[in-house]
Amino acid sequence: MSTTTDPAGLITEDWRIHGSIYTSQAIFEEEQRKLFHGPWLYVAHESELREPGDYKTTHAGIQPVIVTRGADDGELHVMLNRCRHRGATVCQATRGNANFFRCAYHGWTYRNDGPLRGMTYDDAYPELDRSKLGLVKLPRVDTFAGFVFASFAEEGPSLEEYLGNAKPYLKIISEQGPEGIRLSAGAHQLSYGGNWKLQVENTIDNYHFGFVHRSFLDVLADRIGQAPPIMQRIMFDESYRTIDLGNGHSVHEFGDPRTGNNGGQLGDLPFNLIVFPNLCFVGAQLRHVLPKAANRTEVQLYPMLHEGASDDYNEAILRTHEGFYGPAGMGGPDDVEIAFERVTDGMQATEEDWLVMSRGMHREREGENGTLIGHSADEVPQRAFYRQWRRLMGAAA
Amino acid sequence: MSASETVRPVAGSQDPALLADVAAFLYHEAELLDALRLEEWLELYAEDAVYWIPQGPDADPRVDVQLLLDDRTRLRERVLRLSSGFAYSQDPASRTIHLIGNVRIAGDGEVEPPALDVRSVQQVTEVRRGRQLQYVGHFRHVLSPSGDGGWTIRRKEVRLANSDLPLGNVTFLI
Structure with a gap:
C-alpha cells in the first residue's frame, strides 16, 4: 500500500494516477484550499440574474454563496451565505429577488450587495465596527459571454487569461x-x-x-x-x-x-x-x-x-x-x-x-x-x- | 397545475364497488412493477398515454426540466432498455415494493367520463446496492374503460415528495 501524500508524487511521468486522489479526505481538503480558493470558479449565468435584486444560491467549492445583482448598483456580487453574528445562512431559497437578506436567528439584516444594514437592539454593541461586518464578499467577480465567475483571491490572472x-x-x-x-x-x-x-x-x-x-x-x-x-x-x-x-x-x-x-x-x-x-x-x-x-x-x-x-x-x-x-x-x-x-x-x-x-x-x-x-x-x-x-x-x- | 391543487380534497364517486375495482387495478399495476413484468405493465398503457414524474411541486413541463415526461414511445424504450441486459443502473435491478393507500376517485371535472381520475398515495420502498430507500408521492391515474371490462392507463403522474432534492438513481419504474 502506498503512503504517498505529496500531490506531485501522485501522478507519474508515464501517467499513472494514485487512487488516493479520489478517496483521501486530506487531499479533498487540500483541493479546497488550492483549487477552489484562488482560481476562478463558475457561480452563475447572467440569465439567472437579469433584474436588480435577483439572486441565486450556490457553492464556491464547499462554501455556500449568494450571487446577486445589486438592487442599487445593478452589479454582480458573490458573498458567503453566512451571518457575521453567529453563522446561520441568511438566504434559504435557490433563486429569488430581494433587496435585503435578514438572518432569522437574531434579525441582523444585510443589503443584497453585502453591507450590514441593521442589527436588532444594537445598543448592546457600543464598540462594534459595523462597516467591517458585511457579508464576506469574494473579492473578484467577472463574466465572460454571460457566464459569471468569482475568485477568493484578491489578485491573479484575469478571467479572460484564465479561460484562455x-x-x-x-x-x-x-x-x-x-x-x-x-x-x-x-x-x-x-x-x-x-x-x-x-x-x-x-x-x-x-x-x-x-x-x-x-x-x-x-x-x-x-x-x-x-x-x-x-x-x-x-x-x-x-x-x-x-x-x-x-x-x-x-x-x-x-x-x-x-x-x-x-x-x-x-x-x-x-x-x-x-x-x-x-x-x-x-x-x-x-x-x-x-x-x-x-x-x-x-x-x-x-x-x-x-x-x-x-x-x-x-x-x-x-x-x-x-x-x-x-x-x-x-x-x-x-x-x-x-x-x-x-x-x-x-x-x-x-x-x-x-x-x-x-x-x-x-x-x-x-x-x-x-x-x-x-x-x-x-x-x-x-x-x-x-x-x-x-x-x-x-x-x- | 400546482401541488396544492393536486392534493386538494376531491368529491368524486363514492360507489364502493367502483372504488374497489380501481384500487384492485392499481394493486395489479404495482404487482407487475414489483415483479419486473415490464412487458405486461406496458400493455396497461394506452397508445396516447403520458407518464410524468415532475421535478418540484410547481413544475410546468412546458418550461421546466422534469424527472421524466414520457409518451408511449419513450415508455416502450425504457422497457426495452431495462430488458436489454446492459442497463447498468439497474444491474442488479432494484427490488421494489409498492404500498398503496388513500385511493379515491376525483370528481372535479378535469376528466371526461367514462374516464376516471384516480388519486392515490403510494410509498415505494427500493432496495439496491446494499441500501433501502423510500420514495413516497401523490399518484394520479387517468383510466379509461378497456374493451374487456378492465382499465387502460391514459395518464400517470407521480408527484414524489423528494423530487427536487438531489437524487441518485431513479431508473427503476415507479
Missing part, C-alpha cells in the same frame, strides 16, 4: 439561440457516493460511451432502425478529436465546433467542454459539479434553453435532455453506477493503488496556442485536467 483557449467555445455556447441562451428551466440534481473529479473526467471520455451506454445505443438503434454511427465516428472519424486547451480546460470536437451537430440525440452542441475545475458542457446542458466530501458529490445539470426560439423548440430541448440525463434518464445514471460508484467501491482495494491514464499519450500532437490535440477516444482531457491539478496542488497555499 476555452473562450471561443464558451462564446459559441452563448450564441446557441437566436438571442443567446438562458438557464430558466431549473436543473436536474444528482447525488452520488464518489469523488467530484469522477464526474468531471467522465464528461469527456469517449472511450466509455459504447460500453457504459450500450443500452442507450440499443434504444437509439431501435429508434432509427440501424446501429447509431457514434462509436464508429469516435474511433475512426478524423474530424473527431480531443484537445488539451491549457489551464486544465479541454474539449472534444465532433465536427466543426461552429457548424457541426451530433444528430440531435443528446442536444445540438457539436463539442463537449470542460472548464477547470468543475464546469462542464455536454449536448444542451451546463453541468456544475459540486464537491461535498472526498466520497460525496452533487451535480446540477442545467438545460440551456435558446433565447428567441419558440416554446416548442425549447420544450423539445427539455425532453431530449430528460431522455438521457437526470436521476431517471436512460444514460446518465449508468455513468453514476459504473464510472462513479463502482469505481469508488473498487478503489477501496488499495493494495495496488495506481490507475492507468496514459491512453494515447504517444499520439498527442502540438496544436496552436500551446494546445495538445489527440484522438477522440484518448485520455487527453483527463491529462489536461491533471496537469493543472498537479500544478495547483504543488503550489504553496
Whole structure:
C-alpha cells in the first residue's frame, strides 16, 4: 500500500494516477484550499440574474454563496451565505429577488450587495465596527459571454487569461439561440457516493460511451432502425478529436465546433467542454459539479434553453435532455453506477493503488496556442485536467 | 397545475364497488412493477398515454426540466432498455415494493367520463446496492374503460415528495 501524500508524487511521468486522489479526505481538503480558493470558479449565468435584486444560491467549492445583482448598483456580487453574528445562512431559497437578506436567528439584516444594514437592539454593541461586518464578499467577480465567475483571491490572472483557449467555445455556447441562451428551466440534481473529479473526467471520455451506454445505443438503434454511427465516428472519424486547451480546460470536437451537430440525440452542441475545475458542457446542458466530501458529490445539470426560439423548440430541448440525463434518464445514471460508484467501491482495494491514464499519450500532437490535440477516444482531457491539478496542488497555499 | 391543487380534497364517486375495482387495478399495476413484468405493465398503457414524474411541486413541463415526461414511445424504450441486459443502473435491478393507500376517485371535472381520475398515495420502498430507500408521492391515474371490462392507463403522474432534492438513481419504474 502506498503512503504517498505529496500531490506531485501522485501522478507519474508515464501517467499513472494514485487512487488516493479520489478517496483521501486530506487531499479533498487540500483541493479546497488550492483549487477552489484562488482560481476562478463558475457561480452563475447572467440569465439567472437579469433584474436588480435577483439572486441565486450556490457553492464556491464547499462554501455556500449568494450571487446577486445589486438592487442599487445593478452589479454582480458573490458573498458567503453566512451571518457575521453567529453563522446561520441568511438566504434559504435557490433563486429569488430581494433587496435585503435578514438572518432569522437574531434579525441582523444585510443589503443584497453585502453591507450590514441593521442589527436588532444594537445598543448592546457600543464598540462594534459595523462597516467591517458585511457579508464576506469574494473579492473578484467577472463574466465572460454571460457566464459569471468569482475568485477568493484578491489578485491573479484575469478571467479572460484564465479561460484562455476555452473562450471561443464558451462564446459559441452563448450564441446557441437566436438571442443567446438562458438557464430558466431549473436543473436536474444528482447525488452520488464518489469523488467530484469522477464526474468531471467522465464528461469527456469517449472511450466509455459504447460500453457504459450500450443500452442507450440499443434504444437509439431501435429508434432509427440501424446501429447509431457514434462509436464508429469516435474511433475512426478524423474530424473527431480531443484537445488539451491549457489551464486544465479541454474539449472534444465532433465536427466543426461552429457548424457541426451530433444528430440531435443528446442536444445540438457539436463539442463537449470542460472548464477547470468543475464546469462542464455536454449536448444542451451546463453541468456544475459540486464537491461535498472526498466520497460525496452533487451535480446540477442545467438545460440551456435558446433565447428567441419558440416554446416548442425549447420544450423539445427539455425532453431530449430528460431522455438521457437526470436521476431517471436512460444514460446518465449508468455513468453514476459504473464510472462513479463502482469505481469508488473498487478503489477501496488499495493494495495496488495506481490507475492507468496514459491512453494515447504517444499520439498527442502540438496544436496552436500551446494546445495538445489527440484522438477522440484518448485520455487527453483527463491529462489536461491533471496537469493543472498537479500544478495547483504543488503550489504553496 | 400546482401541488396544492393536486392534493386538494376531491368529491368524486363514492360507489364502493367502483372504488374497489380501481384500487384492485392499481394493486395489479404495482404487482407487475414489483415483479419486473415490464412487458405486461406496458400493455396497461394506452397508445396516447403520458407518464410524468415532475421535478418540484410547481413544475410546468412546458418550461421546466422534469424527472421524466414520457409518451408511449419513450415508455416502450425504457422497457426495452431495462430488458436489454446492459442497463447498468439497474444491474442488479432494484427490488421494489409498492404500498398503496388513500385511493379515491376525483370528481372535479378535469376528466371526461367514462374516464376516471384516480388519486392515490403510494410509498415505494427500493432496495439496491446494499441500501433501502423510500420514495413516497401523490399518484394520479387517468383510466379509461378497456374493451374487456378492465382499465387502460391514459395518464400517470407521480408527484414524489423528494423530487427536487438531489437524487441518485431513479431508473427503476415507479
